[in-house]
Amino acid sequence: MFIKLIQPKMKKRPMDTDIKMHMAPPLGLLTIVNILRKNHKVVLENENIQDIIYDDKPDIVGISVTVDTLKRAIEISKRFRKNGSVVVAGGIHITTASDTILPDCFDVLCIGAAEGTWPYILEDYKEGKLKSVYRCEKKISGDDIISPAYDFLEMDKYLYCNVVHTSRGCPFRCDFCYNSASERMYVNRNIEDVIKDIKAVKSKHIMFIDDNFAGNIKWTNEFLKTIKPMNIKWNAAVSINAVYDLKLLDLMKESGCQSLFIGFESINPDSINDVHKVQNSIKDYEKAINSIHERGIMINASFVFGLDGDTKETFKTTLDWIVKNKIETVTSHILTPYPGTALYDRLKKEGRIITDDLSLYNTAEVVFKPKNMSAKEVYDGYIWLYKQVYSLKNIFKRMPESKNQRAAYFMFNLLYRKYGRFTDFLCKFISYKRIGIIAEKVSHYLK
Numbered sequence: 001m002f003i004k005l006i007q008p009k010m011k012k013r014p015m016d017t018d019i020k021m022h023m024a025p026p027l028g029l030l031t032i033v034n035i036l037r038k039n040h041k042v043v044l045e046n047e048n049i050q051d052i053i054y055d056d057k058p059d060i061v062g063i064s065v066t067v068d069t070l071k072r073a074i075e076i077s078k079r080f081r082k083n084g085s086v087v088v089a090g091g092i093h094i095t096t097a098s099d100t101i102l103p104d105c106f107d108v109l110c111i112g113a114a115e116g117t118w119p120y121i122l123e124d125y126k127e128g129k130l131k132s133v134y135r136c137e138k139k140i141s142g143d144d145i146i147s148p149a150y151d152f153l154e155m156d157k158y159l160y161c162n163v164v165h166t167s168r169g170c171p172f173r174c175d176f177c178y179n180s181a182s183e184r185m186y187v188n189r190n191i192e193d194v195i196k197d198i199k200a201v202k203s204k205h206i207m208f209i210d211d212n213f214a215g216n217i218k219w220t221n222e223f224l225k226t227i228k229p230m231n232i233k234w235n236a237a238v239s240i241n242a243v244y245d246l247k248l249l250d251l252m253k254e255s256g257c258q259s260l261f262i263g264f265e266s267i268n269p270d271s272i273n274d275v276h277k278v279q280n281s282i283k284d285y286e287k288a289i290n291s292i293h294e295r296g297i298m299i300n301a302s303f304v305f306g307l308d309g310d311t312k313e314t315f316k317t318t319l320d321w322i323v324k325n326k327i328e329t330v331t332s333h334i335l336t337p338y339p340g341t342a343l344y345d346r347l348k349k350e351g352r353i354i355t356d357d358l359s360l361y362n363t364a365e366v367v368f369k370p371k372n373m374s375a376k377e378v379y380d381g382y383i384w385l386y387k388q389v390y391s392l393k394n395i396f397k398r399m400p401e402s403k404n405q406r407a408a409y410f411m412f413n414l415l416y417r418k419y420g421r422f423t424d425f426l427c428k429f430i431s432y433k434r435i436g437i438i439a440e441k442v443s444h445y446l447k
Contacts (some may be wrong), residue, residue: 001039001040001041001059001060001122001125001126002040002041002056002057002058002059002060003036003040003041003042003043003058003059003060003061003062004042004043004044004045004056004058004060004061004062004080004085005029005032005033005042005043005044005045005061005062005063005064006029006044006045006046006047006052006061006062006063006064006073006076007026007029007044007045007046007047007048007064008047008063008064008065008069008072008073008076009021009047009048009069009072010048010066010068010069010362011068011069011359011362013362013363013364014364014383014386015386015417015420016420017420017421017423017424018424018427018428019159019416019420019423019424019427019432021048021049022048022049022157022158022159022427022432023158023159023160024158024159024160024161024163024207024209025046025148025153025158025161025163026044026046026064027148027163027165027209028064028091028114029044029046029062029064030044030148030149030150030152030153031114031115031146031147031148031149032062032114032118033148033149033152034146034147034148034149035114035115035118035119035146036118036122037149037152040122043058044152046157047072047076049154049157049158050154050157052076054079054080054083055083057083057084057085058080058085059085059086059125060085060086060087060088060121060122060125061076061077061080061085061086061087061088062087062088062089062090062110062118063076063077063087063088063089063090063091063106064090064091065089065090065091065092065093065094066091066092066093067092067093067097067338067339067358067361067362068358068359068360068361068362069093069359070093070100070101070358070359071357071358071359072359073089074105074106077089077105077106081107086107086108086125086130087106087107087108088106088107088108088109088110088121089101089105089106089108089109089110090109090110090111090114090117092178093338093339093340094109094110094111095111095112096178096338096339096340096341097338097339097340098111098133099339100339100340100358103132107130107132108121108130108131108132108133108134109132109133109134110134111133111134111135111136112135112136113136113140113144113168114146115136115140115144115145115146116136116137116138116140116144117134117135117136120134121134139185140168140185140187141187142187142188142189142190142193143190145168145187145189145190145193147193147196147197147200148197150197150200150201151200156431156432157432158432158436159427159432159436160207160436161201161203161436162201162203162205162206162207163201163206163207163208163209164194164197164198164201164206164207164208164209165189165208165209165210166188166189166194166208166210166213166223167186167187167188167189167210167211167212167213167215167216167219168185168186168187168189168210168211169185169186169187169211169212169215170186170211170212170215170239171186171212171215171216172212172215172239173342174263174265175341175342175343175346176304176335176336176337176338176341176342176343177341178338178340178341186212186215186216188215188216188219191219191222191223191226194223195226195227198227198230198232203232204231204232204233205232205233205234206232206233206234206235207234207235207236208234208235208236208237209236209237210236210237211237212237212238212239213236213237213238214236214238214239214242214248215239217242217245217248220242220248221248221251224248224251224252224254224255225251225255227255227256228251228254228255228256230256231256232255232256233256233257233258234255234256234257234258235257235258235259235260235261236257236260236261237260237261237262237263238260238261238262239262239263240262240263240264240284240285240288243260243262243288243291243292244284244288244291246291249291249292249295249297250295252295252297253295253296253297257297258297258298258408259297259298259299259300259328259329259408260292260297260298260299260300261300261302261331262299262300262301262302263302264285264301264302264303265302265303265304265307266303266304266307266309266310266314266318267285267317267318267321268307268309268310268314269309270308270309271307271308271309271310271314286325289325289327293326293400293401296402296404296405298328298329298400298405298408298409299327299328299329300328300329300330300331301322301327301329301330301331302330302331302332302333303318303330303331303332303333303385304332304333304334304335305318305332305333305334305335305378305381305382305385306334306335306366306368306370306373306378307335308370308371308372309372310370310371310372310373310378311372311373312373312377312381314381315381315382315384315385318385319385319388319389319394322389322398323394323397323398326397326398326399326400326401327398328398328400328405328409328412328413329409329412329413329417330385330386330389332382332385332386332389333363333364333382334363334364334365334366334378334379334382335368335370336361336362336363336365336367337353337361337367337368338361339358339361347368352368352369353367353368354366354367354368354369354375355367364382365379366378366379390413390417390418392418395410395413395414395418398413
């Protein structure tokens with residue numbers, strides 16, 4: 001059987017360059033490749049880095065769908081179905097909000113983990129009794145999770161191929177996050193399988209891309225002790241409660257941690273409480289930051305704007321706080337009520353959703369009525385904060401105290417954010433892979 005897997009093209013945010021499109025491969029689709037390729041011909045086309053081939057007549061086309069790529073996924077589906085292919089739609093949006101999909105968009109909806117759906121889809125296809133919906137009925141354990149097919153990658157087309165996941169989901173249920181949806185789960189992988197993946201990417205610099213790398217502290221401690229002798233450098237996303245554990249923080253540093261992505265979301269307690277981010281205690285933020293910085297670990301802080309406690313003053317207050325605490329990198333978003341989340345249900349009930357165009361649900365557009373600002377004020381503040389954080393003045397004000405961190409710091413702030421378009425030109429000229437290797441070596445050897 002000939003199966004084609006497709007990642008539809010994402011829409012860039014105002015601050016993004018093509019580097020964003022080439023950042024890392026789609027591990028979800030690579031996992032499906034590993035499930036299928038032993039018995040079938042499988043190809044993977046990522047529209048962010050290549051054109052889709054429509055005339056090769058696959059038996060089945062699998063499309064990974066996020067909320068903002070749904071419109072594009074439907075367009076792709078239409079063309080393949082016209083040519084006689086069966087189209088299966090899966091991914092996070094299908095899993096969390098299948099009720100938003102009109103009946104004639106796809107042949108099959110795949111809800112939940114690929115390990116618990118795709119084998120049944122292929123079996124029923126061969127027997128001529130394909131159903132319109134497949135739902136993963138079993139509780140997925142670490143034993144069930146399949147590794148991505150790293151050897152399947154076109155490595156020259158990606159900045160980083162050294163991406164590994166140690167878990168799926170998150171134990172917390174923040175209202176605005178996909179993890180508040182009923183279908184979401186949290187499970188750690190088997191440590192020995194993760195080690196195999198680390199070796200498979202053939203890099204001494206690993207990016208763990210979990211929703212929450214430290215969602216199970218006991219597992220994380222065991223894992224860090226295992227990788228400590230491997231002499232790797234790594235980055236990961238954690239919830240802030242994990243860094244209050246100073247022994248864990250010490251072990252992170254000893255095992256090679258370079259930076260942590262942390263969802264601070266807001267420095268306003270009312271805003272945090274409103275979306276039930278129970279793991280965040282704002283009064284302890286600066287203590288946590290100091291603990292992280294004392295250990296020579298950098299912070300990528302995530303903020304969400306447009307929360308009900310936010311006002312026009314929030315942007316200036318947040319910028320001052322970022323600069324004061326020398327936060328090394330910042331990722332900001334406009335509050336986005338993804339369908340299937342608790343936030344969407346609440347705002348829909350309150351009559352505050354202002355558009356059903358899901359292609360705008362990309363955290364860079366205002367798709368609801370804010371409480372204390374106009375939509376324009378939220379958007380303008382979001383853009384203003386980004387420009388201010390990555391102004392030359394504030395880049396130098398936020399410079400790390402540790403000289404060992406400065407090469408990696410300036411590489412991200414200047415080459416990726418401030419002058420990203422120039423770096424993207426270099427990537428196209430030299431190749432994304434070579435630029436990524438240079439960045440990895442700088443990050444690894446200057447720490």
